[in-house]
Amino acid sequence: MKAGEFGEVVVGETLPELKHGHWLHELQQRPELLIPPEVIIPHLMWRGGRTGFFGLEKSGKTTLLAHSIACASRGLPFLGEETTPRTIVWCGLEETLGETVRRFTDLGADPARIAIVATLQGNWMDVLSETIEATGADGVVVDTLGCMLAASGITDENQAGEINLKFIPKITQLTREANVGLLLNAHARKSDGRPRGSTALTAGTDVNIVLVNPDQEKQGNNLTTIRELDYQGRSWIGTGRYRVDLKDRDDGSEYYVLAPGEVSMKDQIIEYITRHPDCSKNAITNGVEGGTHPMRNAINELLDSNTIEDVGTKSQSKFRVRQITPSTSNGTAETAHSTATVTVSSTDPVLDLYTLGSDEVAPPEKDVP
DSSP states (O other): OOBOGGGOBOTTOOOOOOSSSOOHHHHTTOGGGGSOOOEEETTTEETTOEEEEEEOTTSSHHHHHHHHHHHHHHTOOBTTBOOOOOOEEEEEOSSOHHHHHHHHHHTTOOTTSEEEEOOOOSOHHHHHHHHHHHHTOSEEEEEOHHHHHHHTTOOOTTOHHHIIIIIHHHHHHHHHHHTOEEEEEEEBOTTTSSBOSOHHHHHTSSEEEEEEOTTHHHHOSSSOOEEEEEEEEOTTTOSEEEEEEEEEOTTSOEEEEEOGGGSOHHHHHHHHHHHSTTBOHHHHHHHSOSOHHHHHHHHHHHHHTTSEEEOSOSSSOOEEEOOOEEOSSSSOEEOSSOOOOOOOOTTSOOOOOOOTTSOOOOOOOOOOO
16 A cells, blocks of 8 residues: 555555455545534434533423424424424433423424324334434434433442443444434432532533523522523534523413524624614624624625615714515515515414524414304
8 A cells, every 4th residue: 555645545546455444545435424413403412413511400401492493393493593304203211292382382393293202111212223214313312311311221320340341332222223313301409509419410411501500509490581501512513502581472381592692793783773873883882792893894894795784974874674675576575684484374373583693583372162
């Protein structure tokens, strides 16, 4: 075998066949190996990836997961990110079947894209593999990790040896062979809010997310609606935090949106101008968080893109969000700044959506038969 500079294979040379493993040169010919894993559910699930999702009891974990799945089932935005329709297997091993059905119904999930498994009796690998194959699922969510460990014959979540022997290899095999994402909903320690159980559990996943209540010590577990998603994971995920806000609907159900601090500067500017038409540049810099220099750059970029307009004078700016202009060609409306809309029939359930840069509106009332 001969190799050129930096190890590239010289044209005309043949690499010896390996009985075990592959040459890097061979693997580089597979484009799918050169890109990060496909996102199945924004912020939460990646194809072939294993996610551990941790939080205190009754902190909103299941609510967030169900909301994300409902959005993904219909290809609707979740926490500011676009989705494409996904099929998800939901293993609801703790709450009753009725609770699960009502939750997804209230959230407007596509009932033909969510398969519900209420028990993992027997060989859970066979149960999930067969369900994934039958449904063509993109991902699996298990609620909760503790129940799945019990189904694996592991009675103590602190037993690293048993976890590494009986559990981690199986979830790795499942995600790789079925090419799905897997999310394990798990509990956190009451003492510090970090993942509960052996570190073998967090080491055996690709991404670990902790749902944190930043005001826990001051306000208690449920007295504030703000939560933070604290990430640790592979290089394609990295580390960091997202702030989300738990909202209530009139019917008593709950859903999540990005907290105001997570909205981009441009979207905050658009929102401010929408609420304060004819405002000045100084009013924007005083009313929107961020440094003056990046704020003015963002305003100039929005002007250049015709997203906003200045109808004032040289001495006094008056900013407005550009109005929608009807199109005469195909009957649709066009605008430099528009928000995503979803067309549904009168019988379709409607999801609560939050579009970055737009005012939050109350969820539509449901028709009563």
